[in-house]
Amino acid sequence: MIDVPLSVLDLAPVAAGATSGEALRHTAELAKRVEALGYRRFWVAEHHNMPAIASSAPPVLLAHLAAVTSTIRVGSGGVMLPNHAPLVVAEQFGTLEALHPGRIDLGIGRAPGTDQLTAMALRRTMEGLSAEDFPEELNDLFAYFTGENSRLPITATPGLGDKPDIWLLGSSGFSARLAGLLGLPFSFAHHFSAANTEPALALYRQSFRPSQWLDKPYAMVAVNCVCADTDERAHFLAGPAGLSFLRLRTGRPQPLATPEEAAAYPYTAAEREFVEERYEGQALGSPETVKRQLEELLARTAADELMLTTLVYDVKDRIRSFELVREAVSA
Numbered sequence: 001m002i003d004v005p006l007s008v009l010d011l012a013p014v015a016a017g018a019t020s021g022e023a024l025r026h027t028a029e030l031a032k033r034v035e036a037l038g039y040r041r042f043w044v045a046e047h048h049n050m051p052a053i054a055s056s057a058p059p060v061l062l063a064h065l066a067a068v069t070s071t072i073r074v075g076s077g078g079v080m081l082p083n084h085a086p087l088v089v090a091e092q093f094g095t096l097e098a099l100h101p102g103r104i105d106l107g108i109g110r111a112p113g114t115d116q117l118t119a120m121a122l123r124r125t126m127e128g129l130s131a132e133d134f135p136e137e138l139n140d141l142f143a144y145f146t147g148e149n150s151r152l153p154i155t156a157t158p159g160l161g162d163k164p165d166i167w168l169l170g171s172s173g174f175s176a177r178l179a180g181l182l183g184l185p186f187s188f189a190h191h192f193s194a195a196n197t198e199p200a201l202a203l204y205r206q207s208f209r210p211s212q213w214l215d216k217p218y219a220m221v222a223v224n225c226v227c228a229d230t231d232e233r234a235h236f237l238a239g240p241a242g243l244s245f246l247r248l249r250t251g252r253p254q255p256l257a258t259p260e261e262a263a264a265y266p267y268t269a270a271e272r273e274f275v276e277e278r279y280e281g282q283a284l285g286s287p288e289t290v291k292r293q294l295e296e297l298l299a300r301t302a303a304d305e306l307m308l309t310t311l312v313y314d315v316k317d318r319i320r321s322f323e324l325v326r327e328a329v330s331a
Contacts, residue, residue, distance in 0.1 A: 001295070002291065002294055002295060002298060002306075002329040004298065004303060004304060004305050004306060005039075005040040005304075005305045005306075006039050006040065006305070006306055006307075006308060006325070006326070006329065007039055007040045007041040007042070007043065007220070007305060007306070007307040007308070008030070008031075008034050008039050008041070008042045008043065008307065008308055008309070008310075008322065009043045009044075009045060009077045009191075009222050009307050009308070009309040010027050010030060010031075010042065010043070010044055010045075010055070010309070010310075011044070011045050011047065011052075011053045011054075011055055011309070011311060012024055012026070012027040012044060012053060012054035012055040012061070013052055013053060013054070013256045013311055013312075013313075014051060014052050014053065014054050014255045014256060015255060015256045015258075015313050015314070016254070016255040016256060016257055016258060016261070016313075017255075018255070020054040023054040024054050024061065024064075026315035026318070027044065027054075027055070027061070027065070028064060028065060028068050029315060029319070030042075030315065030318060030319055030322070031065045031068065031069055031072065031074070032068060032069055033319050033322070033323075034072070034322050035069045035070070035071060035072035037322060037323065037326045038326065039072065039322070039326075040072070040073060040305065041072060041073035041074065041075060041105060041307075042065060042069070042072050042073070042074050042075075043074070043075045043076060043077030043078075043105065043107060043307065044058050044061050044062065044065070044074075044076065044077065045058070045076075045077050045078065046058050046076065046078065046079055046080050046083070046109075047114065048083075048114040048118045048119075048122065049114050049115060049118040049253075050114075050248065050253050051253050051254055051255050052244050052248075052253060052254065052255050052256045058076040058078075058079055059076075059079075059092040059093065059095075059096060062074050062075065062076065062096055062104070063095075063096060063099070066096065066099070066100040066103060066104070071103075072103075073103050073104070073105055073165075074100075074103060074104065074105070075104060075105025075106060075107055075164070075165075075167075076093075076105065076106060076107045076108075077107045077169065077187065077222070077307070078106075078107035078108050078109040078167070078169040078187075079093075079106065079107065079108055079109065080109045080110075080111060080114075081108050081109065081110065081134065081137055081138065081141065082110070082111070082119065082123065082133070082134065082137075083114075083119060083122040083123055084122070084123075086137050086138075086140040086141040086144060087140075087144060087152075087154065087156060087159075089106070089108075089141055090141055090144035090145060090156040090159040091144075091156050091157070091158060091159050093106045093159075093164045094144075094145070094156055094157070094158035094159030094160070094162040094163075094164075095158045095162075096164065097158070097162040097163060097164045098158040098162040101162075104164035104165070105164060105165045105166075105167060106164040106165065106166050106167065107166075107167040107168075107169050107187060108138065108141070108166065108167065108168055108169060109169045109170070109175075110134045110169075110170065110174070110175055134178075135178065138178075138182075140152060142166070144156035144159045144160065145159055145160065145161075145162075145163040145166075146160075146163070146212075147160050147161075165185070166184060166185075166213060167184060167185045167186065167187050167220075168182070168184045168185070168186055168187070169186075169187045169188075169189065170186065170187075170188060170189065170200065171188065171189040171192065171193035171196060171200075172193070172196060172200065173196070173199065173200055173203050175200075176188070176200035176201065176203045176204040176207070177203050177204070177207045179204055179207075180203065180204045180205065180206065180207025180208040180209065180217070181207050181208075181209060182209075182211060182213070183208065183209050183210055183211025183212070183213050183214050183215075184211070184213050184214060185213075185214055185218040185219070185220065186201075186204045186217070186218070186219050186220070187219075187220040187221075187222060187307065188200055188201060188204075188219065188220070188221050188222065189222050190221045190222055190223050190281070190282075190297070190301075191222050191223055191224040191282065191309055192278070194280060194281040194282070197221065197281075197300075197301060198300060198301060201219050201221075201301055201302075201303075204217060204219060205217045205219070217304075218304050218305075219301070219302075219303050219304050219305075220303060220304060220305040220306070220307055221297065221301050221303040221305075221306055221307065222306075222307040222308075222309055223282055223283055223294070223297060223306060223307070223308060223309070224238075224241070224278070224279060224282035224283065224284070224309055224310075224311070225282065225283040225284070225290060225294075225308040225309065225310055225321065225325065226238040226241075226283075226284050226285075226310055226311075226312060226321055227283070227284075227285070227286070227287055227290045227310075227320075227321040227322075227324040227325050227328070228285075228286065228317070228320070228321065228324070229286065229287075229324075230285075230286050231284075231285040231286050231289055234284050234285045234286065234289075234290075235284065235285075236259050236263065237259055237312045237313070237317050237321075238279065238284055238311075238312065239257075239259050239262030239263050240256045240257045240258065240259055240261070240262045240311070240312065240313045241256075241278075241311035241312065242262065242275035242276075242278060242279070243257050243261075243262040243265055243275070244256055244257070244311070245274075245275065245278050246267075246271055246274060246275055249274065256311070256313055257313070258313050259312075259313055281297070283297070283308070287324045287325070287327060287328035288328065290324075290325060290328060291325075291328040291329060294306060294325075294329070308322070308325065310322065
């Protein structure tokens with residue numbers, strides 16, 4: 001049985017022929033609907049230089065999402081810390097927490113979430129961009145919320161005393177172990193690193209040390225999910241996401257194609273294999289199929305929470321997918 005909380009990760013997808021404004025309004029529409037359906041949290045991801053994704057500025061988008069909802073937690077899945085000075089992140093999320101106390105999650109990632117040229121344009125320096133810099137930058141960020149920074153005697157306002165719930169995100173053993181050692185909740189990116197999920201979660205739990213943030217491990221697993229009335233319909237709706245992944249991997253990013261365009265795309269055998277691998281171990285199909293797949297994922301991972309991400313062309317299909325999942329797990 002699926003007896004863990006369900007949450008949502010959204011990318012604010014920009015569909016072919018649509019604008020970024022429309023994509024962002026659809027994300028707000030989705031947030032309000034999944035709040036009504038009882039999902040626990042709604043996160044948006046930071047991506048840059050990607051024509052198919054409009055969530056390039058999570059704090060700005062989260063301010064709007066928190067304002068148009070009232071109970072659901074909203075957060076970043078995540079903020080890519082190498083792209084930003086820790087003080088800026090502390091002030092932005094301190095502001096969000098001050099405005100919406102008890103509803104803000106700060107999910108932090110170690111990768112830039114973009115290409116190296118764009119990362120340099122964001123940070124304007126190589127300092128802070130390497131994996132070796134991440135733990136120190138993370139400690140600086142924590143200190144702005146707690147006031148325990150003797151190295152940088154700076155007060156973040158808002159920030160100090162306005163601490164969101166902090167999560168570490170990852171797709172590898174490095175982030176899993178670090179989250180455990182720091183005693184943070186951990187969100188694993190099963191949706192694009194399925195082979196690493198179980199080893200990383202095991203490492204997180206083995207490494208965990210109780211902290212001021214958390215007294216026992218808490219693991220969330222993010223999973224691709226497209227639910228429709230039939231398995232065939234779900235696979236059809238998932239086509240644009242597969243094509244988008246392929247175009248991104250081959251350096252040809254474009255807005256999200258229609259399902260019809262994706263179905264007609266002339267995949268090579270290698271391209272078809274790449275797309276199929278993206279959905280291996282994910283949740284894709286009718287309500288009965290998706291429920292079974294999510295139950296199997298929970299059985300393998302013992303996750304404390306599941307976060308569903310649904311990348312389809314039409315916002316109506318996106319909303320309907322979350323409605324069908326909620327109905328299926330509640331039956």
